[in-house]
Amino acid sequence: MESPSKLMAMSSRRDTLMILASTRDILSSLPDQIIYHIFSFLGANDTARLGVVSKRFNQLCTSSPYLNFVADFDSEYSDPSCLRTRYVDFCSYVNKVLRWREKTGGGLQRLHVHWCSCKQRRFDIGETAVNSWFTIATKCGVEELDMLVHVDPWRGYSLPGCVYNCESLRALKLNLQMGRFNFRVVGWDWLKDLWLDSVTVEDIDFGQRISEWCKSLKRLTLEDVDGISGGLNMTTSSLEELTISGCDFGFTVGNFNISSSSFKALTIYRCQFKAQRHVNLNCPSLENLTVHDSEFGKCFLCKISCESLEKLRVCGSSFLEACHFRIACPYVGQVMISSCRFAGTCVLNINCFSLQDLTVSECNFSSLGSALQYLPPVKDFQADQRLRRHIIVKAAKLEKLNISSSDEYSYEFPLKIDAPNLKVLWWAGDPVDFGFLKQDMFMSLTSARIYIEPSCKHKSVESDRHCKRSKSLIYCAAKLLQCLSEARFLRINTWPIEIFFMQNDYPIVFKNLQNLVLLSDGSLADQIPSIASFLKEMPNLKKLIISCFDKSHELSDPNLISFLGLNSRSFNVTEVSRDLKIVKIEAVQAQQCMQNDGRRRLKL
Numbered sequence: 001m002e003s004p005s006k007l008m009a010m011s012s013r014r015d016t017l018m019i020l021a022s023t024r025d026i027l028s029s030l031p032d033q034i035i036y037h038i039f040s041f042l043g044a045n046d047t048a049r050l051g052v053v054s055k056r057f058n059q060l061c062t063s064s065p066y067l068n069f070v071a072d073f074d075s076e077y078s079d080p081s082c083l084r085t086r087y088v089d090f091c092s093y094v095n096k097v098l099r100w101r102e103k104t105g106g107g108l109q110r111l112h113v114h115w116c117s118c119k120q121r122r123f124d125i126g127e128t129a130v131n132s133w134f135t136i137a138t139k140c141g142v143e144e145l146d147m148l149v150h151v152d153p154w155r156g157y158s159l160p161g162c163v164y165n166c167e168s169l170r171a172l173k174l175n176l177q178m179g180r181f182n183f184r185v186v187g188w189d190w191l192k193d194l195w196l197d198s199v200t201v202e203d204i205d206f207g208q209r210i211s212e213w214c215k216s217l218k219r220l221t222l223e224d225v226d227g228i229s230g231g232l233n234m235t236t237s238s239l240e241e242l243t244i245s246g247c248d249f250g251f252t253v254g255n256f257n258i259s260s261s262s263f264k265a266l267t268i269y270r271c272q273f274k275a276q277r278h279v280n281l282n283c284p285s286l287e288n289l290t291v292h293d294s295e296f297g298k299c300f301l302c303k304i305s306c307e308s309l310e311k312l313r314v315c316g317s318s319f320l321e322a323c324h325f326r327i328a329c330p331y332v333g334q335v336m337i338s339s340c341r342f343a344g345t346c347v348l349n350i351n352c353f354s355l356q357d358l359t360v361s362e363c364n365f366s367s368l369g370s371a372l373q374y375l376p377p378v379k380d381f382q383a384d385q386r387l388r389r390h391i392i393v394k395a396a397k398l399e400k401l402n403i404s405s406s407d408e409y410s411y412e413f414p415l416k417i418d419a420p421n422l423k424v425l426w427w428a429g430d431p432v433d434f435g436f437l438k439q440d441m442f443m444s445l446t447s448a449r450i451y452i453e454p455s456c457k458h459k460s461v462e463s464d465r466h467c468k469r470s471k472s473l474i475y476c477a478a479k480l481l482q483c484l485s486e487a488r489f490l491r492i493n494t495w496p497i498e499i500f501f502m503q504n505d506y507p508i509v510f511k512n513l514q515n516l517v518l519l520s521d522g523s524l525a526d527q528i529p530s531i532a533s534f535l536k537e538m539p540n541l542k543k544l545i546i547s548c549f550d551k552s553h554e555l556s557d558p559n560l561i562s563f564l565g566l567n568s569r570s571f572n573v574t575e576v577s578r579d580l581k582i583v584k585i586e587a588v589q590a591q592q593c594m595q596n597d598g599r600r601r602l603k604l
Contacts, residue, residue: 063101063104063106065106065107065108065109065110066109066110066112067097067098067101067108067110067111067112068110068112069090069093069094069097069112069113069114070112070113070114070116071086071090071114071115071116090115091129094113094133095132095133098133098136098137099136101136101140102136102139102140105140106140107140107141108137108140108141108142108143109142109143109144110142110143110144110145110146111133111137111142111144111145111146111147112146113130113133113146113147113148113149114146114147114148114175115148115149115150116148127151127152127155127157130147130149130157131160134147134159134160134162134163135160135162138162138163138165138166138168138169139162141166141168142166142168142169143168143169143170143171144169144170144171144172144173145163145169145171145172145173145174146173147173147174147175148175148177148197149175149176149177150176150177150179151176151177151179151180152179155180156179156180156181156182156200157176157179157180157181157182158181158182158184159174159184164187164188167190168190169190169191170190170191170192170193171191171192171193171194171195172191172193172194172195173195173197174195174196174197174199175197175198175199176198176199176200177198178198178199178200178224178226179199179200180199180200180201180202180227181196181199181200181201183201183203183206183209187213188213188214188215188217189214189215189216190216191214191216191217192216192217192218192219193217193218193219194210194214194217194219194220194221195219195220195221195223196221196222196223196225197221197223197224197225198223198224198225199224199225199226200225200226200227201225201226201227201228202227203227203228204228204231205233206227206228206232207228207231207232207233207234208233208234208235210234210236211234211235211236211239214236214238215238216238217236217238217239218238218239218240218241219239219240219241219242219243220239220241220242220243221242221243221245222243222244222245222247223243223245223246223247224245224246224247225244225246225247226247226248228247228249231249231252231254231255231256231257231277232244232256232257232258233255233256233257233258234257234258234259234260235257235259235260236259236260236263237260237261237262238260238262239260239262239263240262240263240264240265241263241264241265241266242258242263242265242266242267243266243267243269244267244268244269244271245267245268245269245270245271246269246270246271247271247272248271248272248274249271249272249273249274249275249277250274250275252275254275254277255277255278255279255280256277256278256279256280257279257280257282258280258281258282258283259282259283260283260285261283261284261285262285263283263285263286264285264286264287264288264308265286265287265288265289266281266283266286266288266289266290267288267290267292268290268291268292268294269290269292269293269294270292270293270294271294271295272294272295272297273294273295273296273297273298273300274295274297274298275297275298276298276299276300277296277298277299277300277301278301278302278303279300279301279302279303280303281302281303281304281305281306282305282306283305283306284306284307284308285306285307285308286304286306286308286309287308287309287310287311288309288310288311288313289304289306289309289311289312289313290313290314290315291313291314291315291317292313292314292315292316292317293315293316293317294317294318295317295318295320296317296318296319296320296321296323297320297321298320298321299321299322299323299344300319300321300322300323300324301323301324301326302323302324302325302326303326303328304325304326304327304328304329305328305329306329307329307330307331308331309327309329309331309332310331310332310333310334311332311333311334311335311336312327312329312332312334312335312336313336313337313338314336314337314338314340315336315337315338315339315340316338316339316340317340317341318340318341318343319340319341319342319343319344319346320343320344321343321344322344322345322346322347323342323344323345323346323347324345324347324349325347325348325349325350326349326351327348327349327350327351327352328351328352329351329352330351330352330354331352331354332350332352332354332355333354333355333357334355334357334358334359335348335350335355335357335358335359336357336358336359336361337359337360337361337363338359338360338361338362338363338404339361339362339363340363340364341363341364342363342364348393350393350398351396352397354397355397355398355399357399357400357402358393358398358400358401358402359401359402359403360393360401360402360403360404361402361403361404362404362429363404393415393416393417393418393419396418396419396420396421397421398419398421398422399421399422399423399424400422400423400424400425400426401417401419401422401424401425401426402426402427403426403427403428403429404427404428404429415432415434415437416437417437417441418441419441419442420441420443420444421444422441422442422444422445423444423445423446423447424445424446424447424448425442425445425447425448425449425450425484426448426449426450427448427449427450427451427452428449428450428451428452429451429452430452430453430454431452431453431454431476431477431480431496432476434476434477434479434480434483437479437480437482437483441483442483442484442486442487443486444486445483445484445486445487446487446488446489447487447488447489447490448484448487448489448490448491448492449491449492450480450484450490450491450492450493450496451491451492451493451519452480452493452495452496453493453495453521477496477497477499477500478500478504478508480496481496481497481500481508482508484510485508485509485510485511486512487510487512487513488512488513488514488515489513489514489515490510490513490515490516490517491516491517491519492516492517492518492519493518493519493520493521494518494519494520494521494522494527494530494531495521497518497527497530497531497534498527498530500530500534501529501530501533501534505533507533507534507535507536507537508534508537509537510537510538510541511537511539511540512540513538513540513541514540514541514542514543515542515543516535516538516541516543516544516545517544517545517547518531518544518545518546518547519547519549520546520547520548520549520552521548521549524546524548524552524554524555525552525554528554528563528564531546531564532563532564532565533565535564535565535566536565541587542586542587543584543585543586543587544564544566544571544584544585544586545582545583545584545585546582546583546585547581547582548580548581548582549581550581551579551580551581552580552581553580555576555577555580555581555582555583556576556580560573560583560585561573561585564585566585569588570587570588571585571586571587571588572585572586572588573585574586
């Protein structure tokens with residue numbers, strides 16, 4: 001009699017075989033078109049391994065409309081004999097599969113051939129072999145061509161005429177590993193997607209040729225393309241997406257003009273514009289514009305006239321001289337400028353009706369050289385013609401402004417904001433020169449969240465105070481607090497309050513302020529006199545919250561209300577946290593109203 005353990009093992013094996021059999025039956029029962037679709041997601045190596053599983057899979061792999069051929073070289077193929085063997089085997093295999101496909105008359109949706117760069121150029125696939133593969137692919141009605149090969153840098157490479165005449169072709173991706181591409185198109189009306197990667201195009205009229213010859217082109221990607229130094233000018237009715245990545249436009253002065261009725265998205269990533277550049281976008285259907293990790297060496301002027309633009313993002317880029325953004329987009333909702341470096345004047349001129357969110361975060365408004373190049377702040381903006389670096393924001397319909405600064409020398413750069421309908425202001429980081437802010441600029445302000453403090457640190461309190469005075473931040477802090485006087489809700493740290501009362505005895509009137517949150521990051525005992533002076537002119541204050549970073553025993557003092565200069569009959573301490581870091585103080589009238597509301601609810 002069989003042992004129980006052996007019976008369990010036999011039963012487990014039968015179950016495993018049944019599962020494998022059922023899995024094989026399910027896969028084999030699928031139609032060929034579904035299996036081909038699964039193959040389209042596999043890489044070349046995975047497809048090759050799958051072809052040796054069974055005869056049916058071998059037939060499916062060779063007859064699949066998605067052909068992938070990839071040869072990648074590493075250290076083990078550094079020997080010339082190994083390279084020669086692999087070169088011959090690779091070319092023979094590709095020729096065999098394509099010849100068989102041509103003989104059987106099977107269709108071809110995608111041909112993917114990547115012969116990655118090897119160390120010895122004599123084993124690079126030549127133009128003759130590549131053109132022969134293209135010829136067979138076009139005869140099979142190929143829809144997508146993806147080719148990565150190395151070509152002779154002196155002769156360059158020209159596509160065979162069969163590629164230009166292939167009416168089934170919809171997408172072309174070409175990587176010549178920085179080889180020269182001889183673009184000789186006389187008509188390519190059916191191509192919809194063109195991707196040029198690591199090629200050299202020595203044609204100053206490249207953009208215009210694309211516009212004239214590719215009448216149906218919807219997506220154009222230029223990645224690490226060299227030779228388009230004169231600019232890029234395109235006038236097309238079909239182009240929808242343009243992505244430019246890793247391109248160097250050199251020192252030649254030129255323009256960047258795009259005019260398209262169907263253009264929807266523009267992305268500029270890791271590009272260098274070393275000469276003066278004017279960007280003009282006349283695209284009524286443009287929805288998204290993103291500039292990321294790029295460098296602009298000379299004066300940069302960007303004019304955007306797009307009725308459908310919704311989002312504008314400029315991130316991680318450097319502007320070595322003056323830059324000016326003129327945005328005439330009535331329906332843009334969000335403008336974000338983050339992690340950028342501005343060495344010259346930065347002007348944002350936004351003319352729109354629906355802008356809801358303008359965010360300027362983690363930007364460095366300073367020279368890229370030594371800090372000694374900074375200009376001192378001046379009181380008369382018009383009189384001093386030496387002043388070049390400043391921040392200007394103009395937006396008539398702007399309702400929300402979010403700014404984060406992280407430069408310890410940003411106090412030397414004046415900020416000018418013209419946003420009469422601004423309702424929400426968030427500001428964090430280092431202070432800037434608020435001297436040009438006017439109190440009537442923020443008449444519509446309802447909510448403000450402020451946390452500004454210089455990033456420079458000093459060992460002693462005396463040296464810290466001397467640094468504050470030498471940087472003229474007292475005047476800047478006063479202008480900032482005056483501009484916030486119309487807010488109903490204010491969340492602010494104590495640093496600007498302390499700075500203001502270092503040389504000012506008269507408090508600022510906050511006639512509309514109802515809720516105030518004070519953030520204390522130092523000794524509350526030392527800050528209480530400044531806080532008391534700050535609270536003097538707040539006739540409508542209903543709720544006060546003081547939040548300390550460190551434990552503060554002053555919050556539990558029964559005389560806290562008096563220390564803050566408040567009337568003990570008008571205000572009560574409603575809550576003190578157990579860790580003595582947060583205290584809530586409410587007006588008696590507001591507290592009674594809340595109690596009455598609670599009683600009414602109980603009666604109901």
